[in-house]
Amino acid sequence: MIRLVDICRTYDLGGNPVRALVDVTEEIASGEHLAIMGPSGSGKSTLLHVLGCLDRPDAGRYELDGRDVSALDDDALSLLRRHTIGFVFQSFHLVPRLTARENVELPMVFAGVPAAERRERAMAKLRAVGLEPRASHRPDQLSGGERQRVALARATVLEPKLLLADEPTGNLDGASGRHVLEILSRMNADGLTLVVVTHDPAVARRARRLIVLRDGHVVFRGSGEQIHEAVELLSTGDGEGDAAPAPGRP
Amino acid sequence: MAGELLRLALGAVRAHRLRSFLSALGIAIGVAAVILLTSIGEGTRLYVVSQFTQFGTNIIAINPGRSKTMGIPGVLGGSTRKLTIDDAEALTRIRGVEVVVPVTMGLGAVELGGRSRSVTILGATPDLPVLWRFGARQGSFWPRGDPRQGGASAVLGPKLARELFGERSPLGAVVRIAGGRFRVVGVMQPKGQMMGFDVDDIAIVPVASALRLFNQDELMEIDLVYANARDTARVEAEVKRVLIERHGDEDFTVTTQEAMLDVFGNVMDVLTTAVGAIASISLLVGATGILTMMWIAVGERTSEIGLLRAVGATAAQVQAVFLAEAAALATLGGVLGIAIGLGGGLLLRLVVPGLPLETPLRFVLAGLAVSAATGLVAGVGPARRAAALDPIDALRAE
Numbered sequence: 001m002i003r004l005v006d007i008c009r010t011y012d013l014g015g016n017p018v019r020a021l022v023d024v025t026e027e028i029a030s031g032e033h034l035a036i037m038g039p040s041g042s043g044k045s046t047l048l049h050v051l052g053c054l055d056r057p058d059a060g061r062y063e064l065d066g067r068d069v070s071a072l073d074d075d076a077l078s079l080l081r082r083h084t085i086g087f088v089f090q091s092f093h094l095v096p097r098l099t100a101r102e103n104v105e106l107p108m109v110f111a112g113v114p115a116a117e118r119r120e121r122a123m124a125k126l127r128a129v130g131l132e133p134r135a136s137h138r139p140d141q142l143s144g145g146e147r148q149r150v151a152l153a154r155a156t157v158l159e160p161k162l163l164l165a166d167e168p169t170g171n172l173d174g175a176s177g178r179h180v181l182e183i184l185s186r187m188n189a190d191g192l193t194l195v196v197v198t199h200d201p202a203v204a205r206r207a208r209r210l211i212v213l214r215d216g217h218v219v220f221r222g223s224g225e226q227i228h229e230a231v232e233l234l235s236t237g238d239g240e241g242d243a244a245p246a247p248g249r250p
Numbered sequence: 251m252a253g254e255l256l257r258l259a260l261g262a263v264r265a266h267r268l269r270s271f272l273s274a275l276g277i278a279i280g281v282a283a284v285i286l287l288t289s290i291g292e293g294t295r296l297y298v299v300s301q302f303t304q305f306g307t308n309i310i311a312i313n314p315g316r317s318k319t320m321g322i323p324g325v326l327g328g329s330t331r332k333l334t335i336d337d338a339e340a341l342t343r344i345r346g347v348e349v350v351v352p353v354t355m356g357l358g359a360v361e362l363g364g365r366s367r368s369v370t371i372l373g374a375t376p377d378l379p380v381l382w383r384f385g386a387r388q389g390s391f392w393p394r395g396d397p398r399q400g401g402a403s404a405v406l407g408p409k410l411a412r413e414l415f416g417e418r419s420p421l422g423a424v425v426r427i428a429g430g431r432f433r434v435v436g437v438m439q440p441k442g443q444m445m446g447f448d449v450d451d452i453a454i455v456p457v458a459s460a461l462r463l464f465n466q467d468e469l470m471e472i473d474l475v476y477a478n479a480r481d482t483a484r485v486e487a488e489v490k491r492v493l494i495e496r497h498g499d500e501d502f503t504v505t506t507q508e509a510m511l512d513v514f515g516n517v518m519d520v521l522t523t524a525v526g527a528i529a530s531i532s533l534l535v536g537a538t539g540i541l542t543m544m545w546i547a548v549g550e551r552t553s554e555i556g557l558l559r560a561v562g563a564t565a566a567q568v569q570a571v572f573l574a575e576a577a578a579l580a581t582l583g584g585v586l587g588i589a590i591g592l593g594g595g596l597l598l599r600l601v602v603p604g605l606p607l608e609t610p611l612r613f614v615l616a617g618l619a620v621s622a623a624t625g626l627v628a629g630v631g632p633a634r635r636a637a638a639l640d641p642i643d644a645l646r647a648e
Contacts, residue, residue, distance in 0.1 A: 049642050052560070054559070054560060054641045054642050054645075055642055074564070074565060075564050075565070075566075078559065078562050078563065078564040078565075079562065079564075081559075081560065081561070081562045082561065082562020082563075083562070087560045087561070089645070093553065093554075093556070093557040093560075093645070095554055095557070096265075097261055097262065097264075097265035098261065102261075106557075106558070106561055107561040107562055109251075109254045109255075109258065110558070110561065110562055110563040110564075110567050111562065112251050115254070154561070158562075
């Protein structure tokens with residue numbers, strides 16, 4: 001599904017180059033559930049933005065579904081995001097003046113889906129996340145967990161192949177967070193490729209695979225069950241600059 | 251798709267009702283000013299045109315002298331002959347001509363017993379009612395005859411008749427007009443002002459008598475009514491041919507009613523456009539309001555713009571959303587302005603009943619189109635700014 005080869009991304013911060021991603025090589029199989037962990041500033045979000053075609057790498061090759069997307073222009077990337085990638089953010093990013101249903105309809109508006117079909121599909125997605133009765137409520141009338149479920153419905157309404165979630169439970173209480181994670185797991189079980197950036201070991205544990213980033217390098221690769229090793233690595237600071245071997249490399 | 255973007259835009263306008271209303275108010279005031287001022291211009295135009303055309307449009311006026319030549323007649327080889335009743339008689343033989351009215355005019359006193367009133371005295375023929383399209387209410391004009399002979403009959407305007415005779419019938423009474431004795435044979439229908447001239451307060455006498463009263467040997471004008479509007483060019487050419495034959499030179503000016511209306515129409519068009527242009531300056535002020543509001547909106551909704559890009563909106567679509575919002579805002583202002591303009595017009599009619607006021611549908615549609623266009627122009631800057639935002643920076647803006 002996804003193949004990253006030697007991806008580099010450097011930002012210029014006040015004249016100082018900041019290397020957010022350094023030679024990141026990674027493969028994500030279709031239907032996989034990958035968790036990305038790392039301390040603040042380690043490059044997790046940058047990696048997520050590159051994967052979501054919101055940001056372009058300075059060097060390296062990014063293949064999505066066998067297609068090199070590194071050289072696509074802005075419009076082509078927009079179309080790719082529209083039909084292939086869904087986003088869920090920590091702060092939900094719902095449009096406050098729109099109802100839950102209208103928020104879910106938003107991606108379909110830009111995709112040119114007719115109004116009746118839009119409404120039907122939005123309602124089906126809201127039903128799938130248990131929010132059909134709240135369809136006409138605005139975000140300020142919904143709880144945090146409900147807002148994130150609306151965001152989930154919106155992210156998946158155009159049936160993307162890849163869902164990118166940036167701290168999806170970061171602003172939620174325990175019960176709401178678990179509810180959202182269950183929905184994510186269910187979607188993943190239905191074949192959706194899921195990449196989650198998180199600080200929360202409980203979230204990362206659910207992933208089939210786990211990578212840890214530090215200073216733009218991948219410093220740990222393992223399964224979800226190896227979360228304790230990852231947490232220990234993060235708490236001790238070990239492995240700094242000592243990248244774990246990339247897949248397919250000696 | 252455009253409809254959907256407009257719906258999104260209207261939602262954003264509704265979300266900040268007061269702010270939207272205030273920023274649309276500038277456009278509303280501009281459009282109201284344009285509608286009101288151009289309505290007054292158009293009303294004035296229609297009023298004056300109706301004043302002209304109440305005599306009918308198949309009229310040609312012939313005046314002595316050439317308005318298009320330079321220099322002194324007679325000095326540079328040309329000859330000038332006066333416009334006479336004989337000339338008028340000659341014109342009656344042109345095919346298609348219904349009546350020819352030789353006209354002269356002067357000021358004089360009309361006296362009855364001890365009463366005297368200074369009025370305009372018009373010398374004409376009994377065909378005047380055909381030219382004016384209204385005639386005597388009481389009595390009638392003197393019988394047709396040789397206009398060169400004159401006579402001692404007079405027709406009075408109703409106001410003059412009332413001033414001199416009160417409620418009594420003036421028919422058959424003898425009055426002194428500019429020193430001459432005339433018998434009143436008719437009283438005109440009331441008409442009021444005509445081109446600023448009170449036709450109710452005049453005395454009409456045979457043209458030859460009027461020339462004698464004022465010691466004139468030249469007509470002021472010959473008016474000619476012809477049957478068919480399609481004959482204008484031919485009748486005009488014939489009039490020129492006949493008079494040049496008689497005068498040996500084109501020492502007169504022929505004005506058709508159509509030409510007069512054309513010239514007047516052009517003048518009024520220029521005036522209305524100028525007034526509209528001045529009023530549209532306030533539209534510029536309105537556009538600045540929309541620009542400011544949209545600039546602020548882009549700043550406030552940066553995170554929303556990031557989201558739109560993340561869910562697959564292209565930069566052009568984001569631009570379209572904000573352009574639609576600016577246009578919707580300005581069009582709402584336009585609708586409000588039209589309502590204020592029309593309402594203001596109604597109010598003006600109540601306060602100044604005589605004010606001619608006319609708002610054609612095309613002004614209303616133009617008001618709407620101009621306001622939408624103003625919004626689009628004002629929205630270009632903010633919309634481009636929105637489209638140019640980096641999606642990641644925009645998402646982080648929350």
